[in-house]
Amino acid sequence: MQGIVALTKLSKRISFKRILGSRSYCTDNVVDIGQPTSASHPQLLKDGEITPGITTEEYILRRKKLLELLPEKSLAIISAAPIKMMTDVVPYTFRQDADYLYITGCQQPGGVAVLGHDCGLCMFMPEAKLHDVIWQGQVAGVDAALDTFKADKAYPMKKLQEILPDMIRGSSKLFHNVQTAIPEYMKLEAFQKLAYSNNVRDLSIYTHQLRWIKSPAEIKLMKESASITCQALLLTMLHSKLHPYEGMLAAKVEYECKMRGAQRMAFNPVVGGGPNASVIHYSRNDQKIKDGDLVLMDVGCELHGYTSDLTRTWPPYGSFSSAKEELYELILETNKQCVELCKPGASIRQIHNRSVEMLQNGLKEIGVLKDVRSSAYHRLNPTSIGHYLGMDIHDCSMISYDCPLKPGVVITIEPGVYIPSYFDGPERYQGVGIRIEDEVLITETGYEVLTASIPKEVKHIESLLNNCVAMGMDSHNNLRATSS
Template sequence: MIRVLRAVPLRGFQAGTAFLMGYRYSACRGLAAGQPIPETHPEVLGAEELLPGLPVAEFVERRRQLASLLPQGAAVVLPPAAQAYVTGIIPYPYRQDADFLYLTGITQPSFAVIHKQQGPGDGPAADPGDHRFVLFVPAPNKERERWDGVPLREGVARDVFGADDVYTVTEMPSVMRQLLEGAAGIFYDADAYGGRLHREVPYLRDALTAGTVRPLRPYLHAMRWIKSPREAQLMRESADLAARSIRKCMSLTHSTNSEHFLAATFEYECKVNGAQRVAYPPVVAGGADACTIHYLRNDKMLEEGKLVLMDAGCEFWGYASDVTRTWPVGGRFSGPQCEVYDAVLEVHRQCVDACRAGRTLRQIHALSVQLISQAIARLGLLGEADPQAIAAGRYRPLYCHSIGHWLGMDTHDTSSIPHDRPLQPGTVMAIEPGLYVPDEPAFGRYAGIGVRIEDVVAVQPGGGPPEVMSRHVPTDPEEIEAIVRGGG
């Protein structure tokens, strides 16, 4: 999605102006932000936005909500994602930790402390969400900046991202000690940042040893599990990008192409239309390789008469999508392929419809197991679908994974939220039934057929039908055949 360029006030920063395709935009030559902000990227961000559609006020409210859940005087320690390297000094593109991004809107390395304020005499504050937001940013280093560019600076950290206090990372051990010494509880996930932060901040290490640190993740996951309307819009755009990119891959499918070609096409289509990255390595599995759930080789030629399964998603400004479709390389499902596909499609339809407030993902998985077991019996693959057979897991060789998972800023999002928690409006999940018939003679004409259908599904208010955010790539077999044969 390409956003319309907009006029953005410059908040007093030194800035230049330029013209691009007839639009005025701000070059902001003197502005050290380290990432897009409205003054430097008005074609993407509106006034006060830190991510498209997400104003700084939403991030402030998230921090307030978190503070309101914690004891008076508590301190939250937030490290960023650690930089990963290909080899030596060659970095992978940086991807921010989802919890850090959720609370700050900052996409580059920095550290944060959120300190819940107390009232007079250490009593309760009048506002339970009252807090101070402290950022630690890289110290100025002209030699490093010559190679890597100018990162986030103090003025921008205050004026754009809303920090109350800003220090350099070199000051962090001493300043963080001052912030944490009087805290009525420290909330910090010791495995974040590769487990390195508490090794660099002695007071935090000592607090961990003393057992006075409590995990932060359960609080943040409970917040992130329910998407705000603005978050839902970003997820909608991410899912739509992935869906339309898979549709494009369908239209380019023929036996002279390879799995790698389709994987590259998907990534190109997502990125050229606004995604920052793929959400995970795409699965493009032709023929019997579709029965390998996380097939990542993507190195074979497509075969006429076989199916190809694509499981792929993208990240759009911090929000992930996860979509799977299965289609015939030649543009027509064979009889056995169609039987397996129709069986999975019916499970998909019923499980998507079950994604309503009050139900649980565990209940929806149980529904999928019942329906898949009935389909397996109907196709004559593994005997009867009686309750004893289902309880014994007879279906598992042909359906070995869960019906789905939470989706949001991570592909497998909010892992601390159990699957038996009742769904609520704003919950988003991936629903992905599949049927994978081993390529063995015992399975006759169905041998080697693997089908999975996956969509991004959002629970709606009032018990209404769920929203399928990835609906712009069809699941109907006749529509799929038409796209593959027609090339569009």
């Protein structure tokens, strides 16, 4: 009987290895680690890159810079993002936590990275199980941590509770990613002891400092991400004249982004027609846009971990009414003047205050507001003029909007007005929402608008919609966004 049991176990191990082997290789006997590498996906990555566009050297430099920020005798713990389930067996599309990706380059769930002055980068990796490999494919393990992600040390996750406590006990302070914290390390006695003595902090106070200023490689990826969104939105604007439906426009822009290489949308597209545009983060996208109404489209995609964010407002049927054009020109002028304020030393707060001044005075001048000192303005625009942009849409939230901007920082400039149908004001302005959003890179001498290729002048938008129909709005071509 024991011989039969041993033989059965051996048979299972052999079968598992065969399955792992068959599922661990792509063409030409290239090992599949569960995410693209330069060997398995040469069309995406160059030799020496861990993720597309970001080299091994840059990842190692990021770790070095984080260690320089960490106090002596401290340890940083960063967990991968968790898998979130849509139903009992269907997960939502996985998106890696930005801090974990920034430090490790690993795009998969289930791992924990530990960074310390003594240990360097230590990665605890999930182990492939037969069931998971059959259903979901291979995952990066200990070998990938050492060979691909260039960790200094690596262990299977089952070793975490054996090894990590000693690492924590040798530290006087602990920093961890609060957003992805998991019980596997938080319940450890050594962790609890430091937490009880108030020596556990949020790691994002350091990682956001590093992520705030983009490297040349990151800027290149952000420009490519912005370019994809510009091209997709331009084609969607053309598409809107024959297909003025919010849902169809949302589908069109997502299709065009992904056809150009984006892995996913950065957020659910906001496609608000008519009064729906006055709902700032409207996302139902289920209405037909009426003749005479505007459509506000806020959209962005994600390319290899870097996001874009762009908004345009236009009349799908081809022309602005006089009242809507009046409001639009106020938002446009605010957008252009605020972009001009973008430079090293300025802050989002300063630019925001200028935008409030311009919009309050402009709305009073055209009769929307009776008094600039009233609280009514903040009901019509409760948003900031912009935010930081990068690996996350609202990037680096630990960095204050009062912080002076530096070269390499990317922000949005997005003035808007959102007038609900029930607003106590002139009827011609009721039920109108307008936002014009651009991405702006802070440079040594000022700024560069990364979304300048999408038209925003009234005459250019109307010309685009009325004169370009013959180009074929349903053709899936490689039309490029052109400078207005």
